[in-house]
Amino acid sequence: MSIETAGFGALVIVLVMSVVTLATRWGGVFVMSYVPISDRVKQFINAMSGSVLVALLAPMAINGDNGARLALLATAITMLLIKKPLPAIAAGILTAALFRQF
């Protein structure tokens, strides 16, 4: 099932996102008042939270132009070297911009 993004559809999508996110903010507290979250569930959640980002990025890196690939590479390297997200993101954008000028 899909929602049209025209008209009020966009607002419905935003509300769905809000409810899901609120459920995650309240859910841990709520569940803990009945059962402690097991280590196995914790491991699943921890592994999943990084994996979802990787899953989003993989097709972007494979299907993107070389500008996109170099941008991601520059971001990763900057992040590994100086561990600050803003310079890392700036390096990526700058790389893509410079590459696409030629």
Added chain:
Amino acid sequence: MLDSDAKLHEFNRQTVWAGFKQLVPISVFVIAFGAAFGLAATQSGLDDASIVIMSTLVFAGASQFATLELWGPQVPIATLVITVFAINARHLLMGATLYPWLRQLSPAKRYGAMLFASDANWAMSMQAFSRGQPGMGLLLGGGLALWSFWVLGTWLGIYFGGAIHDPKSLGLDMVMGCFLLAMVVGGKKNLRLLIIWIIAACASLMAYWYLPSNSHVVVGALAGGVMGTLWGEKSNEH
């Protein structure tokens, strides 16, 4: 875990305001991220009102950026729900780890304090509690700081982003990808996580090529999650 009789869990206007001020330096950077989101969302075709409402009500950057990836004339609802849930599932852990102190509050205060939970204010609040200092003011006040600067930044991104005519030649279509990648690379890294991420990436690409469109996020996330339970970790994090 500390579960002392000291009134560490209590908060009032003063401690919330102190928490707000303590998170302001970090929040300045949040403005920049918010602006990047506002700009990226405009490029994805969202109308201005929806973008501001999204930042106001959702207040979870990575999931908002991820939603832009799904944006088109139609958005598949199941994929949207699972993607947002998977990215924000770490909030479940935040609530669970703060529970020893939250449970001493009334339900209204308990759930109220969690409304603005996000990475930075949760981490600072946990640090405070583990040092035996009160942390609820940091959680709520700091959250309010992050939230207000996130919304302000989003608005700035929409307002000034419209002045840019060819975002792609300036590399601005990469804001989202670079943001998400910086989040991945900036987190904890070890061999176990690297293997989990490789599994997630391969599963995502397989799904991207061979399964219905937009299923790759969910498939990759679940594959990574399952791998995480198969290759357990000696637990002492969180």
